[in-house]
Amino acid sequence: MRSIWNGAISFGLVSIPVKVVNATESHTVPFRQIHTEDGSRIRYRRVCELEDREVTQAEIGRAYEDADGTIIPITDEDLAHLPLPTTKTIDIVAFLPADRIDPLQVEHAYYLAAGGVRAARPYTLLREALKRSRRVAIAKLVLGGRERLCMLRVVDDAIAMHSLLWPDEIRAPQGVAPDAGVTLRDRELDLAGALMELLGEVDLEDLHDEYRKALEKVIAAKAAGEALPEAPGPASGGRILDLMTALEKSVRAARRSRGEEVDEETAAEKPEKPAAATRERASQSTQPAKKAPAKKTPAKKTAAKKTPAKKTAAKKTAARKRTV
Numbered sequence: 001m002r003s004i005w006n007g008a009i010s011f012g013l014v015s016i017p018v019k020v021v022n023a024t025e026s027h028t029v030p031f032r033q034i035h036t037e038d039g040s041r042i043r044y045r046r047v048c049e050l051e052d053r054e055v056t057q058a059e060i061g062r063a064y065e066d067a068d069g070t071i072i073p074i075t076d077e078d079l080a081h082l083p084l085p086t087t088k089t090i091d092i093v094a095f096l097p098a099d100r101i102d103p104l105q106v107e108h109a110y111y112l113a114a115g116g117v118r119a120a121r122p123y124t125l126l127r128e129a130l131k132r133s134r135r136v137a138i139a140k141l142v143l144g145g146r147e148r149l150c151m152l153r154v155v156d157d158a159i160a161m162h163s164l165l166w167p168d169e170i171r172a173p174q175g176v177a178p179d180a181g182v183t184l185r186d187r188e189l190d191l192a193g194a195l196m197e198l199l200g201e202v203d204l205e206d207l208h209d210e211y212r213k214a215l216e217k218v219i220a221a222k223a224a225g226e227a228l229p230e231a232p233g234p235a236s237g238g239r240i241l242d243l244m245t246a247l248e249k250s251v252r253a254a255r256r257s258r259g260e261e262v263d264e265e266t267a268a269e270k271p272e273k274p275a276a277a278t279r280e281r282a283s284q285s286t287q288p289a290k291k292a293p294a295k296k297t298p299a300k301k302t303a304a305k306k307t308p309a310k311k312t313a314a315k316k317t318a319a320r321k322r323t324v
Contacts, residue, residue, distance in 0.1 A: 001021040001022065001111075001113075002021065003019035003020060003021050003113070004020055004021065004022065004110075004143075005019070005020035005141075005143055006018075006019050006020075006088075006115065007020075007088040007089055007090060007141070008088070008089055008090070008115070009089070009090045009092065009112070009126065009139070009152075010085070010089045010090065010091045010092060011092050011122070011126055012092075014122050014125070014126075015122070016114070016115075016119055016122040016123050016126060017114070017115030017116055017118070017119040018090070018112045018113060018114060018115050018119065018123070018159075019112070019113045019115050020110050020111075020112060020113075020143070020161065021110060021111050021113055022109075022110060022111075023109040023110050023111045023160060024108070024109050027209065027212060028212070029212055029215050029216065029219070046060060061073060061074075061075065062074050062075075082142070084142060084147065086140045086141045086142045086147055087142045089141065090112075090139045090140075090141045090150070090152075090161070091139055091140050091141065092137045092138070092139045092152070093138055093139060093140060094137075094138045095130075095133060095135040095136070095137055095138070096135055096136060096138055097134070097135055097136075098134075098135070098136050098153065101136065101151055101164070102170070104165070104170050105149075105164040105165045105167075105170060106151070106162050106164060107162065107163040107164060107165060108162070108163045109160060109161070109162050110160065110161045110162075110163075111155075111158050111159070111160055111161070112152070112158070112159045112160070112161050113158075123159070126152075126159065127154055127157070127158075127159055130152070130153065130154050130159070131154050136151050136152060136153045137151070137152035137153075138150075138151060138152075139151075139152060139161075143163065148163045148164070149163070149164040149165070149166055150162060150163050150164055151164055185244075187244070188243055188244060188247060191244070191247035191248065191250075191251055192247060194251055195247065195250050195251050195254060198251065198254035198255060198258065199254055214229075217229055
């Protein structure tokens with residue numbers, strides 16, 4: 001892999017020569033701009049405004065335009081005089097737990113390769129120290145024409161570097177979340193949790209760019225003069241009107257995908273409308289009063305037991321008559 005930066009890691013008084021190489025690559029299908037009328041290529045050319053002619057890359061330099069329009073040429077030699085130690089050094093400033101880094105800050109990924117045989121020992125020392133501490137190194141360096149914040153961490157047996165956005169480059173999420181006042185039912189949260197459990201985890205190695213594959217099929221069909229593949233219809237069979245219905249259908253679909261049997265008529269999976277639920281709860285609360293008359297059997301038994309009491313009363317009456 002070709003290096004894009006050569007320098008050293010500054011780890012206290014330890015200097016580790018390294019080379020920065022890209023850790024990622026793009027698999028995006030490239031497109032060209034064309035003139036739609038005749039299909040010819042559209043190209044951008046570098047033209048000198050003064051001489052009105054196209055110039056080569058070797059003739060192009062950089063410059064800073066002042067507020068009054070003055071052009072100030074800046075050469076590589078000028079940049080070599082930057083009063084910064086990070087122009088050729090990855091300067092480690094701190095070590096932090098990895099969870100202290102907000103994922104919003106993470107930009108590009110690179111690998112740091114040891115710069116020669118002499119760098120192998122200090123490189124290994126830093127790598128093993130990061131492993132043992134379970135921390136990441138926070139450093140600064142100049143890359144791509146500006147000083148960047150970066151994070152060093154261990155990936156397998158290599159040290160990876162991620163460029164980070166500066167904290168003041170992260171926008172606050174004001175106005176993004178919905179206004180307060182949204183209330184959720186416990187049933188909705190239970191279904192959402194059940195859906196999360198059913199979907200489970202995934203090995204990221206199993207995920208692929210389906211858009212790129214589909215695009216390549218369209219290009220191949222177009223090149224061969226064949227009919228273009230049919231685009232699939234919408235995933236949903238119809239418009240889902242409420243959140244509960246969407247959750248119920250999602251849970252059933254997830255269970256089917258796992259090969260589980262789904263009872264379409266299960267009450268727990270039926271969408272519960274607020275009005276119907278209220279009526280059902282109201283009817284349930286009145287049912288005990290309606291069922292009370294059904295318990296007549298104990299009442300009859302009690303009445304039967306009172307018969308001896310009547311006979312006793314009759315005997316007492318007869319006894320009083322004899323006494324008189």
